[in-house]
Amino acid sequence: MSDQTTRHWTLLDRHGRPWSSPCPGTLGGHRRSRIYGRLDCPCALAAIARGGYVRHRVFFLDAATAIAAGYRPCARCLAQDYQAWRRSRKI
Structure with missing residues (x-):
């Protein structure tokens, strides 16, 4: 039996707080410019x-979270x- 370590990625949640995820993020963002x-x-x-x-890069699981x-x-x-x-901002 091999000793495998489960890999975790640090992503941001919908409140902008970091959390440890067993899945990698699908999107990257920049904390200062608030763009993903x-x-x-x-x-x-x-x-x-x-x-x-x-230094300011963050990761998100999906667009809805970002x-x-x-x-x-x-x-x-x-x-x-x-x-x-x-368009949504002009309303």
Whole structure:
């Protein structure tokens, strides 16, 4: 029998509090700008390559959790969600 350690990821909940999850996050976000997007977002990856962003990076299980925590969709990698968010703010 092998000794396997269960891996856990630190995600933010709908209140913006960290919690330990047995599932990895599907979305990444930036704590200071309050934006979330795909893990392969070109904007986030470029910022990481420049040496920034990582210190303030957070992760979410899904978009509903990110929105509930007060984050908005990225205009680049989630363009349709971002447009819907913008329209909802004009009402």
